[in-house]
Amino acid sequence: MDPAPYRRPYWNTQPEYLFPKYASTLKRAPSQPLVVLPHTLSEVTAPVFGHDTVKASDSDLTKQHKGEPLGERIVVSGRVLDENGKPVPNILVEIWQANAAGRYNHRVDQHDAPIDPNFTGAGRFLTDKEGHYRFMSIRPGEYPWRNHHNAWRPAHIHFSLFGQGLMQRLITQMYFPGDPLLDYDPMFTCVADEKARNRLISSFDWETTLPEYALGYRWDIVLRGRDQTPMENRR
Amino acid sequence: MSLRASTSQTIGPYLRIGLEWMQVEDMASKGVAGERVSIRGRIVDGDGKPVNDAAVEIWQANGHGRYAHADDKQDKPLEASFRGYGRSLTDDSGAFRFNTIKPGGVPGPGGKLQAPHLSVTIFMRGLLKQLQTRIYFPDDPANAQDPILALIPGERRSTLIARRTADGTLEWNVVLQGKNETVFFDF
Numbered sequence: 001m002d003p004a005p006y007r008r009p010y011w012n013t014q015p016e017y018l019f020p021k022y023a024s025t026l027k028r029a030p031s032q033p034l035v036v037l038p039h040t041l042s043e044v045t046a047p048v049f050g051h052d053t054v055k056a057s058d059s060d061l062t063k064q065h066k067g068e069p070l071g072e073r074i075v076v077s078g079r080v081l082d083e084n085g086k087p088v089p090n091i092l093v094e095i096w097q098a099n100a101a102g103r104y105n106h107r108v109d110q111h112d113a114p115i116d117p118n119f120t121g122a123g124r125f126l127t128d129k130e131g132h133y134r135f136m137s138i139r140p141g142e143y144p145w146r147n148h149h150n151a152w153r154p155a156h157i158h159f160s161l162f163g164q165g166l167m168q169r170l171i172t173q174m175y176f177p178g179d180p181l182l183d184y185d186p187m188f189t190c191v192a193d194e195k196a197r198n199r200l201i202s203s204f205d206w207e208t209t210l211p212e213y214a215l216g217y218r219w220d221i222v223l224r225g226r227d228q229t230p231m232e233n234r235r
Numbered sequence: 236m237s238l239r240a241s242t243s244q245t246i247g248p249y250l251r252i253g254l255e256w257m258q259v260e261d262m263a264s265k266g267v268a269g270e271r272v273s274i275r276g277r278i279v280d281g282d283g284k285p286v287n288d289a290a291v292e293i294w295q296a297n298g299h300g301r302y303a304h305a306d307d308k309q310d311k312p313l314e315a316s317f318r319g320y321g322r323s324l325t326d327d328s329g330a331f332r333f334n335t336i337k338p339g340g341v342p343g344p345g346g347k348l349q350a351p352h353l354s355v356t357i358f359m360r361g362l363l364k365q366l367q368t369r370i371y372f373p374d375d376p377a378n379a380q381d382p383i384l385a386l387i388p389g390e391r392r393s394t395l396i397a398r399r400t401a402d403g404t405l406e407w408n409v410v411l412q413g414k415n416e417t418v419f420f421d422f
Contacts, residue, residue, distance in 0.1 A: 002344055003306070010239050015363035022245070024361030027281040030419045031412045035387050037367065037420035040343045042354050045304035047294060047320035053257070083238050096253025104249045108288075122253045158246070158253055164306075166294050167422060169365065171358055173244040187244055190363050196242050222238045 004226040005039035006167040007083055013196040021186040023147050044165040044226075049092040049126065058124040061097075061137040069119035071100025071138035073214035076174070076202065080131040080161060083225030087131030088168070094160040095135060097121045102141030102155075111143050136214065142181055154181035154188060161221060168223040175201045176217065243364035248288050250358065251324060262293065262321045262335040267314055269298025269336030273404040274370065274397060277329040278357070281412035285329025289359035291409075293321035293333055293370075295352075300339025311339070337372055343382045350377035350384070357409065367422040370407050371396045387418050394418050 017029035037043065062069055076095075080088040098104050098121065101113040105120055121140075125133045140155050156173040163169055175182060182188045182201070191197060199222075208216030263269070278286040296302045296319060301311040303319050319338075323331035335353075343349035350371055357366040371378055373396055378384055384392055394417045397405035409417050 002346075007240075013239055014243055017362065017364070019363060022361070022363065024245075025363065026361075027284075028286070028359060028361035028411050030366070030416060031281070032391070032416045032418075034419055034421035037383065037422045038344050038386075039422075040349065040383070041302065041307060041341050042294070042296075042349070042352070043422070045294075045302040045306050047318055048304060081238060083240055085238055094253050094257075096249060098249075104252060106249045106252055108248055120252065122256065124256075158244075158249075160246075160253060164304075166354055166356070166367075169292075169356055170241060170243060171246050171365065172241055173247075187363070190244075191242050196239060199239070200242055200244070222241045224240045225238075 003039065003041060003044040004228070006044070006165060006224040006226055012192040015190040019186070019190050022190065039167060043167050046163055046166045046168065048090070049162070051126065054092065054124045054126045059135045061119070061121060061123045061135065063136075064120050065118040067118040069099065069116050069138050071116075071119075071141075074137055074139050075134065075208050075210060075214050075216045076137060076157065076219065077132065077134035077208050077216070078202075078219040078221065080127050080133060080221045080223060082168070082223050084228070086225070087127075087129070088164060088223055089127055089129045089131055091127050091164065092162045093125045093127060093133050095123045095157050097137065097140040097157040098143055100138050100141050102143030113141070113143065139176070139215075142179075147186060152181050152184070154179040154185050159221065161223065163223045170221070170223055172221070173200065174219050177201055177203055245360060245363050246290060246358040248360045250288065250290055254290055254322065255324060257322060258324060259321045260323050260332050260334060262317075262319070262333060264316050267298070267317045267336055269338070272335055272337050272372070274333045274335070274407055275404050276331055276407045276409060278325055278331070278359075278409040279329060279411065285325075285327070286359055286411070287325055287327045287329055289325040289329075289331070289357055291323045291325065291331040292356040293335070294354040294356070295319045295335065296338040296341050298336050298339055300341050302341070309342070340377060347382050348377070348380075350375055350381035352381075352383075367420045368409075368417055369395050373397055373399045373405070391418050
């Protein structure tokens with residue numbers, strides 16, 4: 001029997017390749033028709049990573065150097081679920097982000113803001129058996145980019161997730177509540193469904209806030225789910 | 236319960252910060268069974284310019300045609316030392332590289348065998364979601380029967396088949412737009 005396929009994206013909740021407001025899509029979006037891919041064994045399986053790859057200390061971005069990074073300490077945590085509400089355990093989550101001043105520790109970032117020698121901005125976590133993840137970091141700064149006149153990116157953290165099937169692979173960005181730059185950002189506004197956009201925004205979480213140490217932000221991530229019943233010839 | 240999948244966002248230009256720690260270009264250590272293959276390629280944009288900030292990822296079965304994953308319940312040997320995963324970040328010339336083994340065939344729709352292939356996922360600045368495509372192997376008679384290649388218009392099929400070069404390496408380039416555009420899947 002063929003494996004149950006993953007659900008196709010819900011209308012207006014996933015971006016199109018060509019999105020002219022994000023100028024870099026113009027020369028990089030495919031121009032020819034896409035070919036609909038059936039979900040075979042190759043698509044419903046995915047690489048598996050273990051604690052030989054990821055150490056517990058990889059999730060604390062504030063402890064990777066001699067000194068403490070500058071900025072406001074934050075705890076970012078949440079759950080990874082699939083569209084059927086099932087937790088997604090034991091998957092690799094990778095994050096990267098700018099420092100508190102809005103500068104990436106990267107040769108192509110020329111923004112005139114200081115590099116923090118105590119902050120690299122990369123972390124890893126393997127979700128636990130209930131799909132939980134947790135990172136300790138500092139709140140990233142906003143920064144300018146050259147997409148359009150006076151363009152600024154809202155504060156965000158990049159997230160990469162593997163999933164249990166190749167069709168669950170997801171790279172996305174987490175935003176912060178109340179950021180006034182969100183409405184001007186062509187990446188945040190790349191889908192028409194407002195509720196879908198708002199699900200990219202974390203919420204302040206008093207419960208995971210550490211007294212006299214760090215503010216808690218909570219953000220759940222949903223990966224695609226399998227169709228509940230296998231169907232023949234489904235596109 | 237029914238939830239909606241989180242919206243994809245671009246990997247952006249600073250992917251190396253988060254992803255470089257796990258570049259896996261040599262995917263098969265000594266002793267892994269199967270025909271050794273070296274794959275080289277470049278990614279170019281709609282102006283033919285190299286894409287120097289892409290992540291290319293491979294997912295593949297082992298030489299026997301079995302994936303290192305619990306949902307592959309085929310009665311074929313597993314190899315503990317072969318994960319089947321590769322990641323290469325493109326350099327200034329847009330180039331990526333993998334050294335691996337040619338996978339065995341795996342079942343496709345209706346139990347029909349698929350020709351040996353590598354699943355390829357590509358992320359880059361300027362893509363709000365990943366590109367999904369495949370690499371097939373040159374001169375493999377199974378390609379003619381492959382149920383996925385059969386879905387692709389004949390004149391575009393060759394974009395998914397690597398080319399054997401004089402020194403034996405396999406060349407497979409990614410053309411993002413235009414006349415020789417690589418076939419990408421709606422996945």
